[in-house]
Amino acid sequence: MFYTIARDALLTVSPLATAALTALLGKAAQYALHAVSGIKNQNLRSGLDWATSQLQSLAQDAVIAANQTLVSNLKASGKWGPTAASETFRAVWAQVEANLSAEAKAILNQNIRDLSSYITAVIEKEVALAPNKTSSSAPTATAAH
Secondary structure: OHHHHHHHHHHHHHHHHHHHHHHHHHHHHHHHHHHHHHHHHHHHHHHHHHHHHHHHHHHHHHHHHHHHHHHHHHHHOOOOOHHHHHHHHHHHHHHHHHHOOHHHHHHHHHHOOOHHHHHHHHHHHHHHHOOOOOOOOOOOHHHOO
């Protein structure tokens, strides 16, 4: 008689327990997907911050180096003008692009619609912030490349 009661109770509770366990597993799976998504988003932000920082650092270094050598020499020789400014900008752009790591380029390409324009904008910002800049040292972006 005890076995009959136990069997009947088990048969009654079993579907409920199965449903509860299934629901619990579903919620656990949702939580796991949410957690993984959050980690991926954090990694994406971290990677993009790193790649952008690398680009900005390279642009800053290239602009400062160009101002200290090329621009100064051209100005001292009286050869500085719009053409020299555009050529200098293209040289800085090429140097930045060449020194940007493949990993940073890949991250930036995945997240920025027009990487070329973005590099141009970053360099122009650094030209404007350069410690020894002059008003004629920043060419327009259309002449950059």
